[in-house]
Amino acid sequence: MILRALELTNFRQFHGQQRVDFVADERNVNVIHGSNGSGKTTLLNALTWLFYDELTLPRPESLASERAMAEADPGETVTVGVTLEFDHHGLRYTASRMREYRRAEAGSLRGEQVGGTLTLEYVDEDGNRRERENPQDTLDNIVPERLKDIFFFDGETIDQLTALDSQEQIQEAIRSIMGLEILERGHRHLDTVRKRFEKQVREHGSDELEELLSEKEDVEEELAAREQDIVDIRRSVEAARDSVAEIDERLRQTDMTVELQERRDELTGRIESLEGDLAENEEKIERAVASRGMVPFLMPALEDVGAMLDEKRQKGEIPSDIKTQFVDDLLELGECICGRPLEEGSGPHDAVAGWRQTATDGEFERAAVFVGGQLGDVGGEHAEYYEAVDQLIATREVLRERFRRAEEGLSEISEQVAESAPEDVADLEERRGELQDDIASYNQRIGAADDEIERLRARKFDLKEDIRLAEKQSEKAKIAARRAEAADALAEYVQALFEKFQETVRRRVNEKVNETFTAIIAKDYYAHITEDYGLEILKDVGGTDRVPVAKSTGERQVASLSFIASLVDLARERHERDEETEYFKGGIYPLIMDSPFGALDPTYQRRVSRTLPEMSRQIIIFVTDSQWSEEVAGEMREIAGRQYRLEYTDADEGDGYETTDITTELEGAVA
Amino acid sequence: MSGSENIAIDYRKTEVYDVLVDQDQIFDSYTQLLIFAAAVGYAHGRFEEDVEPDAQTKWYYIKGDNRLEVAIASIAYSHSRDPDVLTDLVRQFDILVGYGAGGAEVLLEEVVEQPGENLDLLIQLIEDQHDTDEMQRQLGILEEIDAELTTFSSGAD
Numbered sequence: 036m037i038l039r040a041l042e043l044t045n046f047r048q049f050h051g052q053q054r055v056d057f058v059a060d061e062r063n064v065n066v067i068h069g070s071n072g073s074g075k076t077t078l079l080n081a082l083t084w085l086f087y088d089e090l091t092l093p094r095p096e097s098l099a100s101e102r103a104m105a106e107a108d109p110g111e112t113v114t115v116g117v118t119l120e121f122d123h124h125g126l127r128y129t130a131s132r133m134r135e136y137r138r139a140e141a142g143s144l145r146g147e148q149v150g151g152t153l154t155l156e157y158v159d160e161d162g163n164r165r166e167r168e169n170p171q172d173t174l175d176n177i178v179p180e181r182l183k184d185i186f187f188f189d190g191e192t193i194d195q196l197t198a199l200d201s202q203e204q205i206q207e208a209i210r211s212i213m214g215l216e217i218l219e220r221g222h223r224h225l226d227t228v229r230k231r232f233e234k235q236v237r238e239h240g241s242d243e244l245e246e247l248l249s250e251k252e253d254v255e256e257e258l259a260a261r262e263q264d265i266v267d268i269r270r271s272v273e274a275a276r277d278s279v280a281e282i283d284e285r286l287r288q289t290d291m292t293v294e295l296q297e298r299r300d301e302l303t304g305r306i307e308s309l310e311g312d313l314a315e316n317e318e319k320i321e322r323a324v325a326s327r328g329m330v331p332f333l334m335p336a337l338e339d340v341g342a343m344l345d346e347k348r349q350k351g352e353i354p355s356d357i358k359t360q361f362v363d364d365l366l367e368l369g370e371c372i373c374g375r376p377l378e379e380g381s382g383p384h385d386a387v388a389g390w391r392q393t394a395t396d397g398e399f400e401r402a403a404v405f406v407g408g409q410l411g412d413v414g415g416e417h418a419e420y421y422e423a424v425d426q427l428i429a430t431r432e433v434l435r436e437r438f439r440r441a442e443e444g445l446s447e448i449s450e451q452v453a454e455s456a457p458e459d460v461a462d463l464e465e466r467r468g469e470l471q472d473d474i475a476s477y478n479q480r481i482g483a484a485d486d487e488i489e490r491l492r493a494r495k496f497d498l499k500e501d502i503r504l505a506e507k508q509s510e511k512a513k514i515a516a517r518r519a520e521a522a523d524a525l526a527e528y529v530q531a532l533f534e535k536f537q538e539t540v541r542r543r544v545n546e547k548v549n550e551t552f553t554a555i556i557a558k559d560y561y562a563h564i565t566e567d568y569g570l571e572i573l574k575d576v577g578g579t580d581r582v583p584v585a586k587s588t589g590e591r592q593v594a595s596l597s598f599i600a601s602l603v604d605l606a607r608e609r610h611e612r613d614e615e616t617e618y619f620k621g622g623i624y625p626l627i628m629d630s631p632f633g634a635l636d637p638t639y640q641r642r643v644s645r646t647l648p649e650m651s652r653q654i655i656i657f658v659t660d661s662q663w664s665e666e667v668a669g670e671m672r673e674i675a676g677r678q679y680r681l682e683y684t685d686a687d688e689g690d691g692y693e694t695t696d697i698t699t700e701l702e703g704a705v706a
Numbered sequence: 707m708s709g710s711e712n713i714a715i716d717y718r719k720t721e722v723y724d725v726l727v728d729q730d731q732i733f734d735s736y737t738q739l740l741i742f743a744a745a746v747g748y749a750h751g752r753f754e755e756d757v758e759p760d761a762q763t764k765w766y767y768i769k770g771d772n773r774l775e776v777a778i779a780s781i782a783y784s785h786s787r788d789p790d791v792l793t794d795l796v797r798q799f800d801i802l803v804g805y806g807a808g809g810a811e812v813l814l815e816e817v818v819e820q821p822g823e824n825l826d827l828l829i830q831l832i833e834d835q836h837d838t839d840e841m842q843r844q845l846g847i848l849e850e851i852d853a854e855l856t857t858f859s860s861g862a863d
């Protein structure tokens with residue numbers, strides 16, 4: 036979707052008809068200037084009203100311009116409307132939401148709504164103007180309502196995307212923009228279908244079957260509850276980690292604790308690195324035990340088989356120059372290879388028959404050669420195994436000792452901070468210790484819930500098998516059961532597909548977010564979408580490890596901006612990729628932002644301004660004069676294709692009604 | 707052995723398999739543990755006749771892994787003392803399954819049911835085998851010396 040023009044008719048303080056034209060060419064940035072309260076947010080609301088009939092402004096019922104209502108005589112109607120021209124998937128659309136208000140009486144500006152329409156026209160391939168029959172559905176398909184905070188976003192609150200309770204919003208945004216909700220809906224639908232068939236099975240099946248199905252339902256509910264528990268606990272872990280990071284940041288900035296905190300950061304990094312080394316070491320030990328650990332037990336057997344083969348070799352039985360089958364063929368043919376007849380009972384016959392003593396069949400010889408050839412290698416692993424495991428265990432001891440010392444170091448630092456620092460800092464340290472305990476306790480609960488989930492899944496698996504057997508008892512139940520099974524199998528498949536796609540998309544968004552974030556942020560910080568969809572900011576610690584950091588509002592805003600830009604860019608990539616995609620249709624979307632530079636310091640303002648035009652094919656920003664700082668203007672002036680100014684007149688200054696006029700801005704590029 | 711890839715090996719899969727493969731993930735597969743257990747059972751002289759199977763693996767999971775093939779063949783020969791067993795996969799598997807069941811019991815008693823980390827207990831079990839081997843080697847030397855001494859004393863009479 037590329038916006039072409041927005042026309043307002045008596046919409047709130049925008050009196051009469053006012054129009055904004057947008058560009059999306061090489062100079063793809065459109066700027067709307069306006070002071071605080073001049074109507075920037077109202078303009079953004081005009082778009083959400085058009086698309087979703089929704090306003091997030093005070094007095095949402097007062098849609099009509101007060102001045103227009105005042106100009107109308109009692110009984111006369113005033114038209115209020117928003118019209119948007121835009122291009123989408125190769126078609127030019129005109130969406131228009133109009134509402135008629137009749138002025139009730141002379142002493143009041145209130146109007147009664149007497150009519151309203153929503154139309155969506157488009158020009159088809161032949162140039163004919165046509166109208167969509169379901170304009171609301173079509174608009175919702177073009178920009179789904181659940182994505183409105185992404186596409187029409189308020190820069191003042193954008194940092195909320197990095198807040199802890201934003202995982203769902205982020206997850207939903209990722210699913211929606213990539214079309215994954217189709218699979219989600221499919222799964223939900225199949226689950227409903229399965230339950231309906233299972234009900235039929237219960238109606239036609241035995242008591243035993245009913246009990247089994249009922250237990251399965253209970254197990255499924257329990258399973259869903261435990262899975263939700265894990266999601267909730269993980270959020271608590273994230274919250275606690277964030278709080279620890281905030282405390283660490285404060286300790287870093289406190290003179291008395293700065294050195295101790297630096298030492299703690301270093302030790303924390305070392306512990307994480309040691310955890311990785313220990314896990315890697317453990318895996319190597321497991322591999323050695325599983326693959327070569329059997330050899331010591333096998334040694335007597337290897338010696339036995341080796342001795343037997345050796346004996347046969349010494350006797351000349353292996354390798355044999357002659358094969359049993361060859362001797363048998365000669366005897367059956369009755370003629371030796373030298374041409375002499377081999378008559379039974381004759382000397383030559385007995386001589387040839389005697390060859391069978393030293394002949395072997397080919398199969399045995401092949402087996403003997405194979406086993407004999409491997410004995411040395413396998414036997415040689417005996418000493419290798421002990422040597423390798425001894426070495427690995429020695430390494431493990433060293434790593435464990437280092438780990439223990441690092442943990443002791445952390446504990447000492449904690450004591451030193453508590454003892455040497457002023458009371459408020461000591462309190463912080465105490466709180467930090469409590470949070471660490473909480474995290475450990477949460478992780479234990481996650482482990483317990485994981486075990487319970489595993490047990491419930493195993494029980495569900497067994498129940499499904501029992502149900503399958505019980506269902507065979509009744510014909511009707513059998514048919515319903517087959518259908519339920521089919522729905523279940525399909526639901527599982529769709530779910531697996533959904534999870535796979537979702538994870539792929541999360542990883543891709545993760546890459547993009549970090550790419551954009553690191554291009555803007557100067558420090559060694561990284562933006563990261565966690566496995567449970569938190570938008571996190573990490574920092575290098577100890578060279579190789581990254582830990583979550585306390586975030587300044589500016590960094591949060593950049594992380595959120597990077598996330599939104601990544602989604603828009605990915606949707607564009609999918610759309611432009613020339614391949615048949617059933618689920619990921621993607622699309623071209625503009626970035627429409629109210630106050631995107633709000634909380635940024637001048638350095639970030641410049642960097643965001645530099646990066647912004649590359650984030651989408653069309654950028655529309657609303658800024659105050661203070662936000663249009665030298666840093667921002669310096670970067671954007673040349674690539675701003677259109678600039679408008681909202682001229683606000685207070686009710687006390689003009690004709691008694693507050694109004695905003697949209698005028699073209701003459702600085703730099705003009706409308 | 708051609709055309710034999712599909713031969714099934716029916717074995718008894720006990721709790722030990724759930725713990726060491728699924729839970730602790732020390733072994734990559736049930737088949738890998740079956741052969742390990744057979745080696746343990748063989749070394750401990752624990753062979754079970756007429757095992758009642760409740761799980762199955764296939765020869766093609768094993769074929770191509772020289773170490774596993776040699777382990778199965780060697781145990782089978784050492785048990786049967788019949789060279790022809792090297793070409794008889796079905797008999798090799800019967801012996802494998804018998805020692806596998808016995809070895810799984812040893813693993814249950816010595817590893818799974820013991821307090822401590824299963825990986826460490828497994829390492830200890832293998833280490834004990836090392837000590838046993840060493841003891842037997844020393845015993846062998848003592849026996850040779852003893853035999854030498856006997857010969858010597860007979861000659862002296």
